[in-house]
Amino acid sequence: MSFFTDNEAAIPRGTVRTRFAPSPTGYMHVGGLRTALYTYLIAKKLGGTFILRIEDTDQNRLVEGATEIIYRTLRDCGLTWDEGPDVGGLTPPYVQSERRDIYRRYAEKLVELGGAYVDGDVIRQKIPRDGETTFSDVIFGDITVPNTSASMDEGVLLKSDGLPTYNFANVVDDHLMGITHVVHGSEYLSSMPKYVLLYRAFGWEMPEYVTVSPVMRDAQHKLSKRNGDPTYEDLLTQGYLHSAILNYVALLGWSPGGEREFFTLAELEAVFDTHGISKSPAIFDIAKLRYFNAEYIRALEPAQFAALAEPFIKSAIGDSFAVADVAALVHSRCEVLGEIPETIGFLNAVPPYDTELYTHKKSKTDAAISLDVLHRALPVLESLEPWTRDALYDAQVALAESLGAKNALVMYPLRIAVSGLAVTPGGAAEIAAILGKTETLERVRGAIAKLEV
RNA sequence: GGCCCGUUGGUCAAGUGGUCAAGACGGCGGCCUCUCACGCCGCAAUCACGAGUUCGACUCUCGUACGGGUCACCA
Numbered sequence: 001m002s003f004f005t006d007n008e009a010a011i012p013r014g015t016v017r018t019r020f021a022p023s024p025t026g027y028m029h030v031g032g033l034r035t036a037l038y039t040y041l042i043a044k045k046l047g048g049t050f051i052l053r054i055e056d057t058d059q060n061r062l063v064e065g066a067t068e069i070i071y072r073t074l075r076d077c078g079l080t081w082d083e084g085p086d087v088g089g090l091t092p093p094y095v096q097s098e099r100r101d102i103y104r105r106y107a108e109k110l111v112e113l114g115g116a117y118v119d120g121d122v123i124r125q126k127i128p129r130d131g132e133t134t135f136s137d138v139i140f141g142d143i144t145v146p147n148t149s150a151s152m153d154e155g156v157l158l159k160s161d162g163l164p165t166y167n168f169a170n171v172v173d174d175h176l177m178g179i180t181h182v183v184h185g186s187e188y189l190s191s192m193p194k195y196v197l198l199y200r201a202f203g204w205e206m207p208e209y210v211t212v213s214p215v216m217r218d219a220q221h222k223l224s225k226r227n228g229d230p231t232y233e234d235l236l237t238q239g240y241l242h243s244a245i246l247n248y249v250a251l252l253g254w255s256p257g258g259e260r261e262f263f264t265l266a267e268l269e270a271v272f273d274t275h276g277i278s279k280s281p282a283i284f285d286i287a288k289l290r291y292f293n294a295e296y297i298r299a300l301e302p303a304q305f306a307a308l309a310e311p312f313i314k315s316a317i318g319d320s321f322a323v324a325d326v327a328a329l330v331h332s333r334c335e336v337l338g339e340i341p342e343t344i345g346f347l348n349a350v351p352p353y354d355t356e357l358y359t360h361k362k363s364k365t366d367a368a369i370s371l372d373v374l375h376r377a378l379p380v381l382e383s384l385e386p387w388t389r390d391a392l393y394d395a396q397v398a399l400a401e402s403l404g405a406k407n408a409l410v411m412y413p414l415r416i417a418v419s420g421l422a423v424t425p426g427g428a429a430e431i432a433a434i435l436g437k438t439e440t441l442e443r444v445r446g447a448i449a450k451l452e453v
Numbered sequence: 454g455g456c457c458c459g460u461u462g463g464u465c466a467a468g469u470g471g472u473c474a475a476g477a478c479g480g481c482g483g484c485c486u487c488u489c490a491c492g493c494c495g496c497a498a499u500c501a502c503g504a505g506u507u508c509g510a511c512u513c514u515c516g517u518a519c520g521g522g523u524c525a526c527c528a
Contacts, residue, residue, distance in 0.1 A: 149456040150524035411487035
């Protein structure tokens, strides 16, 4: 029968096929990434095929290069698609604007079948004037709505430009591409009865629908670029790691059930279950993402961290100091890469500071005591060889011992002298090691001069 | 407004009639410590409300309140 044409014969029966079907808007929002992730995970969990389909039926909203951003984001996160525009697959093409003749054919077929009607230069869906329609959702269960409700309008299926609207394109494509599981946002919940009517009119079997609630900025607003909320790209440029973002986003609206919350993508593939998906919206908490990011950063090998941190380090201090050394200083203290510059600026130059900084009761120091300590430390430093972190540390300990004092009595003033800051990443030894002998001695002499005024 | 959905600490959440209602982030306090950070220990903080059903409700039913979604030739 000619009705069963196109690609469906090519799809092996019984295979799970899921699709991520973004609109090429030019960026990826956090909620979209989560949808992509869940879609991917369902496919992997069930040994199925993950498909990427580009939904560009709105010609007014085309954005240059937007598809590339989608590709890059998914690849970045490891969400590799088995079929899609660039890799092909069983059911091409995967860009909706290249499928217009298919939609036209099916729209006309639907008119014949009584599920739609021609209205001027568009084709509209036919909705029964009474009764009710029930659909089933994996997350929300069975939902019944009256056919007379306002959302059950006889909407346009095929626009005057010959392209389909979302509701129609999805039904046709999901069927022709053999999609078995659809993950989509709850904004589509009220359209689902219309899908039922469409599938029924065509005589097609419906896929499973997994409807997820939105990711929120606060209790009443969705996370949105328009309102200044960060997109996935924004988070990357701020210095969040894609692995941390993905891990955090997985847990926004889904729970694995146990107490564990750190998962690699491969681990998620094994443990993911739609049962853990929540019906209610989840508020995006940047503080918790920071925590995940910090954990992922700390888990990095020093060389990996240095490579990621390098651009941030250089933006603050250029090539003045060894990147590896500065990275090591900052590694355990860094939660987001973007905060590195502000924490290491003192390496370039000692900021102006008040000598009151030398007063610290736990270290039992004040300006006068510090001056004395620095006087004693200077010759020690001048003759120190080799100039390493450990040698510096040992020398300070030895000096403190010779004074019959705690380490802090020496270390605290010295740290202030070389940094000019009450709070620094690392201590005097680490900082002096990075600064080098010449610069360190200069700073210590400068501090002495400042204290002697 | 009609229709649909949701509601466990500030946030993410476990929980599926009987628990002193997990855990994590954040907050607070302490320990460690040359500052910071890490790490460790501890504390505070939750079942929206009201009726039912039941020997017994966070769990089931109904209602109320509050919040969200939707009602486009956008997705």
